[in-house]
Amino acid sequence: MEESGISIQPGELYIARTPLMLQTILGSCVSVTFWSKRLALGAMCHGVLPKCPRGAALREQFRYVDSAIRYLLQQLDASGQSERTWRSKSSAERMCSRFPHREPRSPRWGR
Secondary structure, eight states, X not given: OOOOEEEOOTTOEEEESSOOEEEOOOSSOEEEEEEETTTTEEEEEEESBSXXXXXXXXXXXXXXXXXXXXXXXXXXXXXXXXXXXXXXXXEEOSSOOOOOOOOOOOOEEOO
């Protein structure tokens, strides 16, 4: 199997339906991953800020950890597997990094 990878930028998320490496570089941000061994389905979000303000545009909501996790759980729940069977992990770094600003993308689904 050829190993391919997807780089998740700040404010993005990705749901993978085939085995691949999801990677990100954290500064002051938080990354949350979900994995289902039974479904071989995984996901990652790279949140910049903790809480989404009311009225935030849909394209901006994935920059916020609470909105990104809520969206991922809704999508993963739609796969038919209970939340209790998902494994999750969060990561954060203490050091702050500056990332070039770019417009956040829509959520991406893997193959």
